C-alpha cells in the first residue's frame with residue numbers, strides 16, 4: 098500500500114518515495130503517515146532532508162509549520178536508539194554505546210583522521226553468533242539482528258556531531274547475516290554524505306549472504322573479507338564459521354565479486370602474535386590471493402585479553418613477504434585503542 102503522504106499522481110508518488118527513502122527507513126511508517134495526513138506530499142522529503150543533514154530534533158526543521166513540528170515531536174520518535182554512554186579517545190575517536198528500545202546494546206565508532214576523513218563503523222547485530230576467538234563481540238551473548246532503522250540511526254547520531262564521509266560495516270555482528278537491513282540502511286547513506294564507493298560491507302565469509310550481495314547488489318558498495326588465516330586448519334581454529342564455509346569457497350565468491358565489479362576486495366588480516374603472523378603464513382597468503390583481485394589490510398591486534406598483538410617487527414616482516422609477491426598491502430592505522438573502540442574490541446554488557 099502506498100502511504101497517503103507520498104502524493105497523488107504516479108510520478109509524484111514515485112518521486113517522493115524515492116527522495117524520502119531514508120525517512121521511510123528511520124521512522125515508523127504508519128505513525129508518519131497518520132501524522133502527515135492532509136499535509137502536502139513534499140513534507141516527508143523535507144523532514145528527511147533535515148534529518149540526513151544532521152538536525153538534532155524536529156524543532157530545527159524551520160520550513161515545517163510549528164504545529165506539525167509539535168505533532169511530530171509528540172508522536173514520531175526521532176531515533177530508534179538511546180545513547181547510554183559515550184567515550185572519547187585522545188586521538189579524537191568517539192565510541193557510543195546505544196540501547197535499542199527493547200534494551201539491547203549496540204556500539205559504533207566515529208574515527209577522525211588527520212587528512213580530514215571522518216569514518217563511521219556501524220554494527221549490524223547486537224552481539225554476534227559467530228564467536229571468532231579473537232573478537233570481543235563474539236564473546237558476548239548474541240541478542241538479535243538490528244533493524245535498518247537501528248543501523249541508520251547509528252550513522253545519523255554521528256552525522257549530528259559533524260559531517261561524515263566513509264562508512265564501514267565492521268562493528269558488532271556479521272552483516273551478511275542481516276543483509277536486507279544492512280542494504281536498506283546503506284542505500285540511504287548518500288543522503289548523509291557517504292557515497293556507495295565510500296561504503297564498505299565486511300564479512301567473515303557467510304556464504305549465503307555473500308552470494309546474494311554479489312548477485313543482487315547493483316550499487317558500487319565495496320566488499321571486505323575478514324580472512325585472518327591463510328589455511329583452513331588455522332582459520333577453523335580461530336573462526337568457527339570456517340567449518341561451515343571453507344576458505345576456497347569464500348575466496349572464490351570474493352573473486353567473483355572483484356571480477357564482476359572490477360573492484361578489488363579488501364582482505365582484513367588481524368595480526369596475532371605467534372598465531373598467524375609468521376613468514377610461513379605470509380607465504381601461504383601469497384599463494385591464495387591474486388594480486389589483481391585482492392588487497393590486504395594488516396590490522397595491529399587490539400588487546401581483548403585473549404591474544405597478544407604481533408610486535409611491529411613481525412608486522413613489517415609479514416608485509417615484506419606480501420610486498421615481494423606484489424600483493425598490495427597496508428598496515429591499518431589503529432584508532433581509539435585507549436577507549437576499547439578499535440577493531441575487535443566492541444563488546445557491551
Ligand code: SF4
Pocket residue numbers: 225226227228229232233234235236268269270271301323
Ligand atoms: S569478528 Fe565479526 S563475525 Fe567474528 S565474532 Fe566478531 S563480530 Fe562476529
